[in-house]
Amino acid sequence: xxxxxxxxxxxxxxxxxxxxxxxxxxxxxxxxxxxxxxxxxxxxxxxxxxxxxxxxxxxxxxxxxxxxxxxxxxxxxxxxxxxxxxxxxxxxxxxxxxxxxxxxxxxxxxxxxxxxxxxxxxxxxxxxxxxxxxxxxxxxxxx
Numbered sequence: 001x002x003x004x005x006x007x008x009x010x011x012x013x014x015x016x017x018x019x020x021x022x023x024x025x026x027x028x029x030x031x032x033x034x035x036x037x038x039x040x041x042x043x044x045x046x047x048x049x050x051x052x053x054x055x056x057x058x059x060x061x062x063x064x065x066x067x068x069x070x071x072x073x074x075x076x077x078x079x080x081x082x083x084x085x086x087x088x089x090x091x092x093x094x095x096x097x098x099x100x101x102x103x104x105x106x107x108x109x110x111x112x113x114x115x116x117x118x119x120x121x122x123x124x125x126x127x128x129x130x131x132x133x134x135x136x137x138x139x140x141x142x143x
Contacts, residue, residue, distance in 0.1 A: 028132060028133050029133060033047070034046060034047055034049075034050035034129065035047075035050075035129060035133055037090075038133045038134070039090075040134065042090045042092065043090045043091050043092030043093070043130075044090065044091045044092075044126070044129060044130060044133065045089050045090055045091070046091055046126070046129070054122050054125045054126075055121065055122055056119055056121060056122050056123075056125075056126075057119070057120050057121035057122070058086065058117035058118060058119055058120060059117065059118050059120050060115075060116075060117055060118075061085070061112045061113065061114055061115065061116040061117065061118055062114070063114050065108050065109070065110070066106060066107070066108050067106065067107055067108070067109065067112065067118065068104050068105070068106050069083060069104070069105055069107075069118055069120055070103055070104065070105070070120055071098075071100055071103050071104065071105050072103075072120065072121065072123075073105070073118065073119060073120040073121070073123055074096075074098060074105055074123075075093070075123050075124055075126075075127045077127070080095050081095070081096055081097065081098050081105075082094055082095045082096060083096055083107075083118055083119065083123065084118070084119040084123045084126050084127075085111070085112050085116045085117065085118055085119070086116065086117040086118075086119065087113070087115070087116045087117075091119070091126055092111075093126075093127070093130065094109055094111045094112060096108075096109055
């Protein structure tokens with residue numbers, strides 16, 4: 001009986017914490033906020049005003065499967081490099097393996113299509129926003 005009680009408390013504690021995390025995410029996303037929509041699958045929708053304030057700049061993706069971007073467009077974390085692509089208003093991180101020559105990075109990706117835009121300026125800000133919306137680690141760093 002004692003174990004059943006402990007199991008009961010653990011299950012309900014977990015449910016309470018997961019609901020709290022979902023509420024925090026909802027509080028950071030929505031109409032009138034910098035991030036208007038967020039989805040683990042699709043990425044982030046960032047308001048026009050926030051995009052302007054972040055001074056994001058883009059290049060259009062070519063029809064080629066090989067892309068060249070300024071090295072400033074790259075976002076590095078752990079042992080990975082990535083860029084952000086914008087498709088239909090959604091910003092999504094795309095992991096890449098760049099070949100860097102001077103100030104230009106070249107890479108191939110099947111996750112970028114003609115019509116997409118690649119963020120080439122201030123993409124690090126999008127990473128910070130993404131961590132704030134999706135990552136509980138962002139709150140832990142402040143403690």
